[in-house]
Amino acid sequence: MHLSGTHLGYKERYPNTYEHFNDTPKTKFQHERAYRFINEYDNSVRYNDYIINELLEQLKAQQTSSYMLYFSDHGDDVFDDYDNAGHSEDIGTNGMFEIPYITWVSPQFKEQLKLSVEVAKIENRKYLMDEFIHAFADLSQISFHALDKTKSIYYSTYVEKPRLIKGKIDYDAQKD
Structure with a gap:
């Protein structure tokens, strides 16, 4: 599922009943357009979180062996x-490269899979979505010739690599 919940056009991403933020947000860009966009973005994130939570609650209610992944x-x-809103690799700020990545596993799935690493322990692992296919395959118990479990954040032998952006910049070395 691909949600458009926090893409540009933030105001169009949530119903009026979810308009919660309407203050003067903290930003170094002190103008009305910035305030409006920040509040609209925050409202769209709030609504997007509601949608994700609703999906998760429906999945939990099934009480089956299941998992849910969410990422932007x-x-x-x-x-x-x-001094703008959006994303562009040409500009490339940290906010443009960092995304939420959430993993939930049911107790039944956790027992069935017998994960080699506790899901809670992956929280601070440095990861690039370029290697997602390995994590997805590992979690889904799918095997293929090029599967490399050292590229799966769910596996005990996961190896962190430098997170390169724009093909050559070490993200963690340049990060504030």
């Missing part, structure tokens, strides 16, 4: 480091 396709910089 990209981040946005919304008047954090750049």
